[in-house]
Amino acid sequence: MSEGSALISFRGIAKRFEHDGSMFTAVEDVQLDVAPGEFCCVVGPSGCGKSTLLNMSAGLMEPSAGTVHYAGSPVPKPNTKVGYITQKDNVLPWRTVFRNVALPLELRQVDKAEIRERVSAMLDLVGLTGFAKAYPRQLSGGMRKRVALARTLVYEPEAILADEPFGALDAQLKTILQAELRRIWERTGTTFIFVTHDIGEAITLGDRVVVMSQRPGRISMVCDVDIPRPRDVFKVRFDARYAELFEQLWSALSDEVEQELAS
């Protein structure tokens, strides 16, 4: 893919941090182009800099070397074109569920009646109907994650960065929300960079799966998911290609994990 057509492009990215007086390198030599409308999943061992890549795409963090481009120009700080579902849910504790989800619409001066309608629809979608007036402290971790998800989906940003958004959910709910996300993506054509540690989730959702090595994080493998769409999230795991891809990704990842355990 040429640089011009990518929505988000990483060129020669490295990020070094100072921690307790010593320096360490989180990611190094990352080249990646994410096309408009692509669903790109990133998997890798913990601490391989997946979140760092998201933070750089959001314009919250500057690379130590290289450039990140968004729609052809350097990423603005902050990049308001993207929605970011952070690993921590980051809901506002003093706002009710309803007002948390309404926040991005309020900021866009959407009128009250429309906010009401869109937020309610979104709460239904993520299974939080009836919790509109609850405060975040009254919710479980998984429910707060869903509030964060709803808050990002509700304003339909051009691209969504998601950092293990379904990590804390139970298996059934996870599958249901994956199906919803897939459906929304097929309808809206939102570009996704979706970080996960769940290979099955990456294959189910992604057009492409990027595997990162352990620290310093590099891209060790990029794998196209050539299972046709629309995919049935509930049945895709019985597809023959699913098993092959799983096998392939698993062996790439387990090498990394073994190295991590050995070191």
Add this chain to the structure above:
Amino acid sequence: MSIAATENPLTENEAKARRTAAETAEASKLAAARRKRGTAVWLTRIVLFGLVVGGWEFVSGNLIDPFWISSPSDTAARLGEWMGDGTLWLHSAATLQAMALGFLVGATGGVVLGFTLGRSKFASDVLNPLIIAMNSLPKLALAPLFILWFGVGLESKVGLTAVVVFFLVFHNSYSGARNVDQELLDVVALMGARGRDKLFKVIIPSAATWVFTGLRLAVPYSLIGAVISEITASNEGLGYLLKRSANTFDTAGTFVAIVVLMVVAVVINFAVSRAERYTSRWM
């Protein structure tokens, strides 16, 4: 999709309507137990209060000279007298006025400066030693200075109260403004929030609990500031009444002043805790 259902969680009555018979029986059993215990607590309090007042009345004149401890009946008589001739209202009003004005000035200054410094890393780094030094100073030690500057009237009382309140509120507002979660600010910025939105939708609500803690702490101290100022040098107020009574060996009057101060403090603290419960309902 029903907006009504998402917007209105169960009201109390609906919740009651959904109870089963067994649950209703259990609920009334629990309520009866709570009422019984509440009655016992109140009865014990009344008996205890009666014992203390009765004991005081008995001891006074029999075991200890009333010159030192007065008596409940003399104190009550003096209270009635001062309520009748307006003395009490005059002095209470003077103290409350000094307190309210001092609180207003000090709290406003504390919140504004606390927020400003709290959001500016450089300014707070520069001023940090000064802040620590001023925080360590017992503020009541400034009373003589204010009387020297402003005389024995309202101004010096307001000045001392404002300083005491200022530092408490400043310290909390400053900490509150500094402890705003940067990740929340980042996430909201990505949603398109600008400076003003961030201030009103994240920084202020996040710091609000700190600020209210500061304000709540400051309320009783504002009373202390006003009263100390009045005791040091003044011509009206509950502190002045207290000092004048003690200086003229009027024990009953001294007790009246103390009791009235206590009542004022209790009422104010109650009002503050009600206000706080409302503003921190999400916690």
